Amino acid sequence: MIALDSGVDRRTTAKHRPRATVSFRSVVGRVLGWTLLGAFAVAVLYPVLWMVLSGFKDNQEVFNQPWGLPGELRWENYARAWDLGVVRYFTNSVIVTSASIVATTLISAWAAYGLCRLKLPFGNGVALLVLGGLLLSPTVALIPLFRLLTAIGLFDTYWALIVLYTAFRIPFTIFLIRAYMIELPRSVDEAATIDGASRAQIFWRVILPMSRPILVSAALLQALFAWNEFAFALVFVSDESLKTLPVGLVSMQSRLLTDWPVVLAGLTIAALPTILLFLIGQRQFLRGLTEGVGK
Amino acid sequence: MGALLTRWRAWVWVLPAVALLLVFVYYPIVDNLRLSFFSWNAFSPEPRFVGVDNYTEMFTDPVFWRALLNNVAYAVVSLVFQAGLSLVLAALLEELVGKRLRGLLRTLYFIPAAMSITVAGVLFSFLYNPRYGLVNEALQAVGLGHLARAWLGEESSAIWSVIAMSQWQSVGYTAVLFVVAMQRIPREYYEAAKVDGSGAVRTFFSITLPMVREMTTLIVILTISGAFLVFNEVMVMTAGGPDNSSQVLGTWLYRKAFFEDDMGYAASVATVIFVITFAIAAGQLALSRRRRYDS
Numbered sequence: 001m002i003a004l005d006s007g008v009d010r011r012t013t014a015k016h017r018p019r020a021t022v023s024f025r026s027v028v029g030r031v032l033g034w035t036l037l038g039a040f041a042v043a044v045l046y047p048v049l050w051m052v053l054s055g056f057k058d059n060q061e062v063f064n065q066p067w068g069l070p071g072e073l074r075w076e077n078y079a080r081a082w083d084l085g086v087v088r089y090f091t092n093s094v095i096v097t098s099a100s101i102v103a104t105t106l107i108s109a110w111a112a113y114g115l116c117r118l119k120l121p122f123g124n125g126v127a128l129l130v131l132g133g134l135l136l137s138p139t140v141a142l143i144p145l146f147r148l149l150t151a152i153g154l155f156d157t158y159w160a161l162i163v164l165y166t167a168f169r170i171p172f173t174i175f176l177i178r179a180y181m182i183e184l185p186r187s188v189d190e191a192a193t194i195d196g197a198s199r200a201q202i203f204w205r206v207i208l209p210m211s212r213p214i215l216v217s218a219a220l221l222q223a224l225f226a227w228n229e230f231a232f233a234l235v236f237v238s239d240e241s242l243k244t245l246p247v248g249l250v251s252m253q254s255r256l257l258t259d260w261p262v263v264l265a266g267l268t269i270a271a272l273p274t275i276l277l278f279l280i281g282q283r284q285f286l287r288g289l290t291e292g293v294g295k
Numbered sequence: 296m297g298a299l300l301t302r303w304r305a306w307v308w309v310l311p312a313v314a315l316l317l318v319f320v321y322y323p324i325v326d327n328l329r330l331s332f333f334s335w336n337a338f339s340p341e342p343r344f345v346g347v348d349n350y351t352e353m354f355t356d357p358v359f360w361r362a363l364l365n366n367v368a369y370a371v372v373s374l375v376f377q378a379g380l381s382l383v384l385a386a387l388l389e390e391l392v393g394k395r396l397r398g399l400l401r402t403l404y405f406i407p408a409a410m411s412i413t414v415a416g417v418l419f420s421f422l423y424n425p426r427y428g429l430v431n432e433a434l435q436a437v438g439l440g441h442l443a444r445a446w447l448g449e450e451s452s453a454i455w456s457v458i459a460m461s462q463w464q465s466v467g468y469t470a471v472l473f474v475v476a477m478q479r480i481p482r483e484y485y486e487a488a489k490v491d492g493s494g495a496v497r498t499f500f501s502i503t504l505p506m507v508r509e510m511t512t513l514i515v516i517l518t519i520s521g522a523f524l525v526f527n528e529v530m531v532m533t534a535g536g537p538d539n540s541s542q543v544l545g546t547w548l549y550r551k552a553f554f555e556d557d558m559g560y561a562a563s564v565a566t567v568i569f570v571i572t573f574a575i576a577a578g579q580l581a582l583s584r585r586r587r588y589d590s
Contacts, residue, residue, distance in 0.1 A: 013521065029495060033387045040384060041403055044467055048406060060462045063427045089446050106310045114308025128308050133316050134577040137524050139545045140569040141323035143330060143552050143562050148323065167319035170312050185546055228411030230527040231545075235553065245412035250531055253417050260421060267418055272412040278409040282402060 048271075055081075055265035062260045068243045074261070081266035084256070088241060089248030090124055090269065094156055096244055097226040099163035104222050105215055107166065108173035113203050115174070116182045117189065133171030138164075149236055160236040173218050176291055181207065182213035219286030220281050227274050235244065246268045314555045324569065331562035335388070349563040359564070362535075362542040365454050370522035372424040375460040377469040378511060384466070386499055390441030396405065401474055404467030412464065416531030421533075423447050431562070453533050461528050469514050476510035477503060481557060517580040522570045525526035544568050 054062050055077055056070035082090075115127060145164070149155040156161065184207065192202045205267060208215070230246040237243055243251065249270055253263050278285055331349055333342035384404070388397050398437050407415060424427045425445035431535035434443045446456040478504065488498045504511075526545035529535060535550060542550070544564055552561035 013300055021540070026495065030391060032393050037384065037387050037400065040466075041400060044404055044407055047418060047422060047429075047463070048410075050422075053516055066427065066429055066432055107315070111309045111312035114305060116547075118305040118308065119302065120305050120309065122352070126313060129313060129321075131318060131580075133320050135319055135573055135580075136324055137520075137568070138345055139524050139526055140327060141320070142548065143565060144323035144326035145319070146342075146552075147326070148319075164319060165316070167315040170315060172302070173322075174312060224409065228413070230530070231549075233551070234530070246411050246527075249413050249417055258425075263417065264421070267414045271414045273376065274411070275406060275409045278405065279402065286314045286471065286475060292474060 011214050020203060051264050051271075052212075052268050055259050055261055055268045058161045059259065059261060062264075075096075077265040078269065081252075081262045081269060083267075084262065085248055085252050086245075086266045086269055090240055091242055092158070092248075093227055093244040096161045096165065097223055099158070099162045100169070100203070100226045101219050101222045101258075103162065103166040104169050104173050105218050108218065109171050109177050109208060109211065109215065110203075111170070111174050112178035112181050113207060116178050117207075123264065130171045130174050135169075138231055139167055142231065145232075146235060152234075157235055158242065159231075161232055162225075164232050164236070165222075169222055169225060173222065176215055176218050176221075177211060178286060179291060180211055184210055210255045213284065213287070214291075216281065217284040217291070220277060220285050221288045223277060224274050296417050300544065306472060313360050316369040319529045327565050327569070331339060331559060331566045333562075334556055334559040346558065349559045351499040353563050353567075358539045358542060358547060361539060362544050363567075366543060367522050368454065369458055369525055370519050373465070373518045373522050374515065376466050380472035381468075381514075382473050382496065382507075382511065384470040385477060386503055387504075388470070388474055389477050389518050390495055390499075397474075399469055402431045405471050406466045406467070408468035410464070412527040413531050415460060415464050417527045418449060419456075419463075420532050423456055447533050448537060450537055452536060454529075454541040454543075455530050457528050460532065461525070463529075469518070472514060473507060476507040480506045499541075513579070514581065518574060520575045522524075523568060523571050523575075 050066075053070055054066075055074075056073045056075060057077075058071075061068065061070060080084050111126075111130070115123065115130075120126060146155070149160050154160045188206055188210070189202055192206050197205070228246060229244075233247045235242045237247070240251070248265075249266060252266055301386065326436045332344060332346060332389045334348065335342035372538060387511060388400060392400060423425075423429060423446035425443075425448065428446070430446060431440075431443035434440055444452060446452050478490070483499065484502050484506070488502055493501065525543050526549070529546045530549065531542050535546040539547075542568065548561045548564040551557045551564065
């Protein structure tokens with residue numbers, strides 16, 4: 001396992017590092033380096049800024065002064081986007097995302113506990129099954145899933161997305177949580193057993209609370225995934241009133257061809273939750289990403 | 296007998312995960328392979344066995360090869376940016392930027408990755424707009440007006456424009472992963488290099504690069520397999536057009552299955568995606584296993 005301290009630097013900052021003699025070449029190198037970092041920051045930020053600002057403009061401003069600031073903050077664009085469909089897509093996304101977060105985290109935590117603390121018959125087989133699940137991609141499964149979901153009556157329901165978002169993310173989440181649980185000392189289990197606690201009690205009262213940091217990471221990553229997922233949402237939900245944000249936005253764009261500010265306001269509303277989540281839970285996010293990626 | 300039962304009771308913990316995986320992840324993959332040997336559509340629900348006809352049709356279809364080639368282009372460009380440029384950016388962040396500003400830039404670079412690919416795709420389809428888009432405006436502003444074009448509407452530029460958007464979204468993400476890997480390098484190595492009088496560039500090649508090798512391999516693998524799975528951004532921005540020039544395997548599969556109702560053909564495209572991505576992923580697993588035994 002990889003120890004992670006993304007927030008804390010083990011090295012001191014560049015400023016305090018002993019500096020080699022300043023040569024002409026290193027000055028040029030520094031200038032070039034800073035230019036690249038700055039240019040990239042602008043390239044990343046500008047489109048996002050443009051999206052937010054254009055959401056406040058009127059059509060005339062968007063088309064004739066694309067670089068300019070909005071004359072006034074037209075919050076009504078955001079209100080219109082909200083009323084013209086975003087409210088429904090947003091609600092649907094919240095429902096599907098929260099349900100899949102709960103399901104994925106709980107089911108994965110159960111399985112992770114079983115895999116690292118109990119002697120399962122064919123335990124290795126289960127581990128292999130989970131590992132293999134990491135290699136299988138959603139795109140490949142589209143057609144059979146379409147048949148399957150239609151056959152069991154889940155096509156065009158919230159459940160289609162909730163179940164799929166859970167099933168396809170379980171492998172990753174199990175490995176993430178398992179890597180953390182393995183590190184928890186066995187003595188806590190033993191102490192609880194001596195106190196007469198059952199397996200289930202140990203899990204709910206001891207292991208789960210101790211695993212909280214990694215559960216938060218897992219939940220955040222699942223939120224990012226489910227909020228942004230597009231392919232399943234496109235294929236398995238056709239009812240306009242059940243569409244989630246990613247698919248809804250595209251249908252909104254084609255409905256409001258010329259009303260750029262309203263569509264851009266809608267995009268901003270859609271992007272906000274995950275960006276905020278990332279800003280708030282940055283450390284947990286990165287832990288989850290690098291641990292998950294490092295397997 | 297009782298003991299056996301007790302042991303199997305432990306399966307309660309992994310049962311939900313295993314059941315979901317088998318039904319919604321593994322069964323579809325197997326079923327897809329089977330379906331690719333049949334001909335069927337929504338109106339003839341009873342699939343008819345046609346042997347390898349779907350594959351013959353696919354392999355003689357120029358659009359299939361075009362799509363595959365576009366996936367390869369996606370992979371190559373993504374490697375240059377997401378493994379190359381982001382590594383350089385990460386190294387510069389670590390070398391030049393003080394701790395506080397570094398945290399800020401890292402957060403900023405990550406923001407596009409926290410937005411959904413749909414939001415980014417719709418946003419960029421505005422930026423690429425031939426009449427009012429910022430891209431053409433910018434070109435005109437710097438006297439390169441002759442380069443302005445309908446970026447997403449012309450066969451020669453559509454796929455490249457989508458690929459460019461994708462880089463915008465992902466470079467910051469992989470740069471952050473590299474930063475985390477670099478922060479794990481013990482500081483003593485750099486001190487030793489300083490004592491030896493090694494310059495920044497040489498230090499990068501002799502210390503940083505070898506020390507982040509594991510992360511680099513991982514990012515290379517993820518980037519390549521991501522390039523063969525790409526679906527969302529192409530779907531949102533061009534839907535494979537104009538005239539199939541920007542099709543990738545994923546969107547071609549979708550079009551065949553759900554627009555042209557040629558499910559068998561689509562299933563054989565899915566099989567090709569499966570074989571490619573599974574081979575890449577299995578290769579990575581084998582590699583990381585071997586490395587683990589080596590160390």
